[in-house]
Amino acid sequence: MRFAHKDLLGLEDLTRGEITAVLDTSEPFKEISERRIKKVPVLRGKTIVNLFYEPSTRTRVSFEFAEKRLSADTVNISTTMSSIAKGETLVDTARNLEAMRIDMVVIRHGASGAPRFLAERIPSNVINAGDGSHEHPTQGLLDLLTIRDFLGRIEGVRVVLVGDILHSRVARSNIWGLLKLGAEVGVCGPPSLIPPEIEGLGVRVYRHVEDAIAEADVLNVLRIQLERQKANLFPSLREYNRIFGISNARLSRAPRDILILHPGPMNRGVEIDSDVADGEHAVILDQVTNGVAVRMAVLYLLAGFDVTRAREAKEGLEFEPEAARGSAKGSGTPRPSRQPGPAGGAAEARAGERGRDTAAKGGDRGEVGSGAELEEART
Ligand code: CP
Numbered sequence: 276m277r278f279a280h281k282d283l284l285g286l287e288d289l290t291r292g293e294i295t296a297v298l299d300t301s302e303p304f305k306e307i308s309e310r311r312i313k314k315v316p317v318l319r320g321k322t323i324v325n326l327f328y329e330p331s332t333r334t335r336v337s338f339e340f341a342e343k344r345l346s347a348d349t350v351n352i353s354t355t356m357s358s359i360a361k362g363e364t365l366v367d368t369a370r371n372l373e374a375m376r377i378d379m380v381v382i383r384h385g386a387s388g389a390p391r392f393l394a395e396r397i398p399s400n401v402i403n404a405g406d407g408s409h410e411h412p413t414q415g416l417l418d419l420l421t422i423r424d425f426l427g428r429i430e431g432v433r434v435v436l437v438g439d440i441l442h443s444r445v446a447r448s449n450i451w452g453l454l455k456l457g458a459e460v461g462v463c464g465p466p467s468l469i470p471p472e473i474e475g476l477g478v479r480v481y482r483h484v485e486d487a488i489a490e491a492d493v494l495n496v497l498r499i500q501l502e503r504q505k506a507n508l509f510p511s512l513r514e515y516n517r518i519f520g521i522s523n524a525r526l527s528r529a530p531r532d533i534l535i536l537h538p539g540p541m542n543r544g545v546e547i548d549s550d551v552a553d554g555e556h557a558v559i560l561d562q563v564t565n566g567v568a569v570r571m572a573v574l575y576l577l578a579g580f581d582v583t584r585a586r587e588a589k590e591g592l593e594f595e596p597e598a599a600r601g602s603a604k605g606s607g608t609p610r611p612s613r614q615p616g617p618a619g620g621a622a623e624a625r626a627g628e629r630g631r632d633t634a635a636k637g638g639d640r641g642e643v644g645s646g647a648e649l650e651e652a653r654t
Contacts (some may be wrong), residue, residue, distance in 0.1 A: 276583060278576035282394040282401040285410035286451040294452055296582045298420050300572035301565070303589040307344055308567050317588040318345035318578060323379040324372050325351045327404070328359070331383055333539055333563055334404045334413065338381050341570035347379075365389060369397050379577065382406075387444075398611050400577040408442050414538050415448025417569040419456065421562045422493055425534055430457035435487040437519060438497030438546050441468045445538045449495060450478055463487040464519060465509045484519050488529045495536040496521050496547045512545045522548040526556070534558055 278293065286294060307313055323342045327335050335351070342349040352368075354360060359368060369380065379400040382390050387407030394401035405411040423429050434453050440446045440462045453460045454477060462469055463481035474480055481487040487494065499515060509515050526533060535547075535557040543549045551557060575588060579596030587594065 277579060277581055280577070282390070282403075283412055283573055283577060284391050284394060284401070284403045286412050286415045286448045286455070287410065289412075289451075289455070291455045291457075294416070294419065294455055297416055297569065297572050297576065298423060300576060300582055300585045301416075301420055301568040303586045304571040304575070305565070305568040307571070307589060308340075308564070313340075313344050314346055315344070315588060315591045316346045316593050317575060317580065318342070318347035319593070321347040321378045321578060322376065323347045323349050323381065323574070324377050325349060325404075326368070326372075326380055326382045327352070328354050328365075328382070328384045328389075329405070331404070333566060334383065334411075337563070337566040338402075338404065338413075338570050340567050341574055344567070345571055345574055347574070365393060366396055369393050373397050373399060379574065396611055402573060402577065405444050407444065408447075409444050410448045410451075411444040411538075412448050413566065413570055413573060414445050415452040416573070417562055417566040418445075418449055418495060418536055418538070419452050420565045420569055421536060421558055422458075422534065424561070424565070425558055426492065429453065431459065432492050433459045433461070433490055434493040434495060435461040435463055435481060435491040436495045436497060437463045437484060437487060437521065439468045439499050440464055440473065440497070441470050442500040443497050445495075446497060450476060454478075461487060461491070465515070467509060484521070484525065485528070488525055488533065491529075491533055492531070493534045493536060494521060495538070497538065498540065498542055499546055512542075516545050516548075520544075520546060520548060521551050523550045523554065526551065532556060536562060538562070 276296065278296065280288070280293075289297075307315060325335060325338055325342075339349055339351065352359075357363075357368070365384070372380065377399050379402065380393065380397070381402045381404050382393060383404040384390065384406050387409035389406050390401050390403035403410060403412055405414070419429060422432060422434065426432055434449070436443075436446050436449055446462065450460055450473075459479070460477070461479040461481050462473060463484050463486075466482070469480055499512065521535065533556055535551055535554070537547055537552065537557070537559045539559065539562075541547055541552055541559070543552060552559060572585070575585065576582065580588065580594075584594065
């Protein structure tokens with residue numbers, strides 16, 4: 276079975292079976308990172324660009340490790356050390372990279388929709404490494420894998436996301452992934468940080484963190500994203516910690532052991548106390564370890580390799596992908612030609628320009644690839 280997508284833009288786009296296929300494909304890849312020589316040849320000859328418009332430690336480094344452990348050639352591009360700093364648009368940057376014959380782009384961007392915008396315009400596979408407040412699909416996948424590792428299942432598990440749900444792309448990817456795999460999902464945080472429409476997705480809203488702790492099997496504690504907040508949405512970080520902070524004192528009243536996840540980076544003493552972050556129920560570093568295997572699985576599947584052959588790939592066998600590049604069926608994103616058509620040009624460049632500006636101002640619910648700007652770029 277092949278993965279029927281050109282790109283990975285969000286877990287909203289994937290079926291339950293596809294999410295499970297990524298998790299299952301991750302399993303054999305875990306062992307590669309435990310070897311003395313952490314390398315198999317499966318992506319030999321592939322060229323992958325990591326294009327990061329926002330800071331990152333875990334995602335950028337684990338994508339790079341995943342690429343190198345599968346023997347791909349990789350290039351890292353950051354905003355400060357490239358012509359992006361001179362004002363080059365997202366599309367122009369991507370087209371110039373395409374001209375050097377790349378195969379995949381991993382992109383993090385402050386504007387929601389930037390990866391989709393790119394995926395619709397370049398033939399390379401595009402992987403969303405976090406876009407604005409929209410999605411962070413590989414983070415959602417590694418969170419699912421970690422829950423499955425520790426609890427043995429996801430179906431029926433009660434997971435509560437605690438914190439800044441409004442600005443969190445991690446929350447969105449978790450919610451889509453968990454609901455599709457049959458978990459019971461809740462959110463908890465200040466009302467100003469909970470999107471009003473969230474209950475419509477089948478997500479329970481907890482007003483008090485004590486109620487969430489009383490019912491949850493898993494707490495996924497999210498960072499307070501001060502950089503994405505335009506207004507003061509709660510009185511102070513100290514007040515936030517007092518009302519919603521996850522402490523051992525609060526967890527000690529739980530009727531069962533609770534698995535503690537955090538996507539990082541953590542604000543210790545704000546959303547999570549150090550004694551919890553470093554405590555026996557925290558699996559935060561296991562999440563980071565799983566991130567490499569999940570990203571290896573995503574790269575492998577988007578390259579067109581069969582889900583069922585991941586164990587052969589792990590053993591170092593070399594074989595061709597099932598699909599020739601560009602022939603993935605049923606992809607959510609059409610594969611554009613290498614030759615840019617007449618639809619590109621000024622409007623597209625303008626949309627990219629505004630997206631860059633949005634990202635430079637701190638991103639937020641961003642606009643590249645969504646709404647009017649994209650419509651303008653398409654027409
Ligand atoms: N979890 C996560 O996205 O961390 P980074 O910002 O360090 O990549």
